[in-house]
Amino acid sequence: MTSLPAEPAVKLGLVIDLDTCVGCRACVVSCKEWNTGGQGAPLSDADAYGDPVGAFLNRVHSYEVAREDKAPFLAHFPRSCLHCDDAPCVTVCPTGASYKRAEDGIVLVNEDHCMGCGLCAWACPYGAREMDPVAGVMKKCTLCVDRVYNETLAEEDRVPACVRACPAGARHFGDLNDPGSDVSRLSAARGGMELMPEQGTRPVNRYLPPRAKDEAVFDLVALAAAPETADPAAGSSAASSGAPAGALGWLDAALAKLG
């Protein structure tokens, strides 16, 4: 049924930390591995030794963020299904293959009913859905629904494969509808962001913004422009005389003597 369910009591989702993500793609590989070799249908590739095209449920972009008067910074950005409350991919589906679970809000595709029209991928602003090039049906992140409730797995493995694989601790899984859950508290503490809120999809997943790494310690651009004023350790007398203080001052003076 492609009408959306009533507001789920549990909203399982991810909190992805753009501050700690190192862009290693371990989540991409573990996602592909689990979803092509795990309990679900294969997540196929085509023409692997020619001009390869494959379906992935998780992709990692990298962005450079330019800032005025400050050095740019780099942010790695994993992109996958956000399991939206108002998921447009579900309501556009003509066959009933796309659906959102009432019990935990996970958005899934029934691959036995999908006719491969692709309209759900058109409706998704986040590029979360990719057509399987071999099966001809739509694939998307299942939030590893075949892991998170799987009692044959050790308890620590009952999280999505991407979360389990992340070496940086940048991915967190839990109930974002419970304000007391670890993920909700983390998101609240760090100012978790919704992606493209203007699209009206009400995503469940949250992205934690990069922390201001360079402001508390020193400002690289300012240091290059005026070294003496940027270092808080430098004395005011040294700053006013135009010469650096401390060991740098000694080196500066020694080099000056050498002519």
Added chain:
Amino acid sequence: MHPAPSLIVFTTLSGLGFGLMVFLGLFGAHGAEAGSVPMIYSALALALAGIGLMASAAHLKRPERAWRAFSQWRSSWLSREGVLAVTTLVVFALYAALWSFGAGRPAGLGALAALLALATVGCTAMIYAQLRTVPRWAHWSTPALFVALALAGGAMLAGETETAGVLLLIGFALQVLHWRRGDGAFAASGSDIGTATGLGAFGAPRQFEAPHTGASYLTQEMIHVVGRRRSAALRRVAAALGYLVPALVFLTLEAWPLKHTVAGLAVLLHVAGVMASRWLFFAEAEHVVGLYYDRRAA
């Protein structure tokens, strides 16, 4: 968006066929009460709509499951279109049979078929107009343009010459509006690489490294940029062939020698122009997912 030939053929031909059904259903065919005239007109309408719908099935990766698309009419415009298209074909075929072989034209049934045909075209357009992800499409002018084109083409085929001329001019106005409004739609949508990544709050993001070196379903299907640089020339072709030349011909048809041949050629020009317009409809449409790939302005 990738301009799939199956979708261009489907929307163009089915629009013509359903548009013809509107005129045949409401007004018949030049007072014909039975016989070969209604039969030929009706067969043309059914064939155009039928070929169009079959072309749409070619767009599916698993067409053997297409029957499931009749199930979700409560939420899905694509499902509604499927249900209405088949209902229209059945009702119109019944109307055409009674009209051709019976005694007189069943006007009530014809009006019902016309209404259904119009609603089908509206649903086709709403499949595109509902997508907030494609700002160029998400506007009332999309269904208005689709309906105007279907009616204009239907009027041409039905031989309603002056109506066709007027409808073509209305269609032209809507087409220009759709292009003009569409050109600024992405910028006005409020979505940019900053909102897509959430990083806009911290500066000006741009792609540093793509997530994959080759193509993907997303880049092939939704980040299609080939040929946009020819769009201005193609718009002029679409405007002339699809609207202005046929409008001129149909508004002055009485003055022409070989009226039927000239009208037939004008219809062919119109179909070519509409196909050019539909190609642009897809090729010029930008999907917000392109923001993640920082590949909008190619």
